[in-house]
Amino acid sequence: MSHIIEVTVPPLPHYMLSGSMHVSPGGKHLSRKNIGVFDLLVISQGCLYVNEEGQDYEISAGHALILRPDCNHYGYSSCTEETVHHWLHFQILGDWRVIEEQEYYKQRAALEKEDTAYTPLHPFETSPFTLALPQFIKLPQPQKVIDTIDELTDMNRNSHHSSVRLKQQALFQEVISLLASSLETTTPSPGSVCAEKAAAYLREHYREAFSAKKLGESINFHPVYIARCMQKVFGCSPAAYMLLIRIEHSKLLLIQTDMPVERIAEEVGFNHAAYFTACFTKHEGLSPRKFRQLFAWNRES
Template identity: 25%
Template structure:
């Protein structure tokens, strides 16, 4: 991007690469500018998404017949191949930062951040964090693979801040990008690997990035039981194996399958099999091996 003589330069730098629209997400350029009073700019149509965030001052955006009077903490989007122009206020010219990016996931990220083809403007409150990300990107302008990877990771962090803030402020319901089966598979694998630890279903859902009710509903539909029931059944299966094949005391077996209190373990075991762990061990030959079949 060329230097504009209409700019009163406070801090301005940029990175320019418009050949990455085939990857998932890629930074094309970014910068921070302080405009002179009344400065007018009409960038050419480009194949990228361009976001400006106003740090202070005022100005006007015009895009395809729409006019927006914008000020501090406003953000505006110019989508690919759409003609827009913007002008700084003559009394309080704006200072803004901008970021241009492209890629196969660019539009999806923008919609989750509150933008779209018809939603071109939104308020932003996390300007300090976004400003810091842009500033850090501008500190590594060298065109090396290492710096390109770092800049792209920062650009993704920039978008994640916009998405998280929008979802928090406007209480939007996130649509999950993966199938229910993928989340259930992850949850099942986590439970199998961590059955001997204290596991809370809400913490597991948070770890995955979904809410508890969605996890429970999906798990029940695909596995025939809740995550908690699956965990209990898994623990009982492991306990049965140890009762049959080891001489470990019951309290140690309880601890090894995730129960801090041996009495709690014994109570759950008896509810499942109708007999205490001690009596089960003594009569193990007459009991079939337990299966983690999610039977309620």
């Protein structure tokens, strides 16, 4: 049985916190009861087995599940392979309800048949509307959702600044929009398919020198079309996307290892450490060495 979470807005859903987690084979999702927040899970690798209120969900790569704040959930089966999931906690401060997917589409069809526009009684009256979110779905653009959650997570370290929290809330609405639009069609557009394939290839081959020709041959699309699709879906060119992936991996190495910056630059695909430092500094606002000093784990504690 599929469910829809229908939200009355304003107010809009509110971002709280996000992160990612690796679950080794044999591990399970946490058991929790009435956690008080919505918990969005998006799987990028493997499969997570979660039960909520007696219903089992197999959340495989590319799928998303929203766990409700007023329910009990637990891992009903162990992971059989290395599993990576990205999580995001959010809150709905206004009214919301859960309805069956079949009932939702029935109600929507009836409203569309009426074809009546909402007219406020007063020119300054707030016009509320409903926002529908699928509780469980195969995402048409999974990598776009994952990248956005990762960006939100990366911003958490500076969330003590009001300006950063405002940017997070605006960015979170992109996640909400992607989830809501996935209800309109579960069949991704050709452009989304192309962009997702290109993103997957670049994530796998980020250590190699970028080649638009090789990328096109590998996923069987013309390089110009790939660039157009990635700009539309991810907001950047393939080369810029690969650069972001390299910086993403370099940050993990800076935090989790004692490798010299020069070695890290080589490890993530840069031929010259100076160019790596320049790119990293432009993107992060501080040099790799300062980043390490600020955010490296204290492994002695």
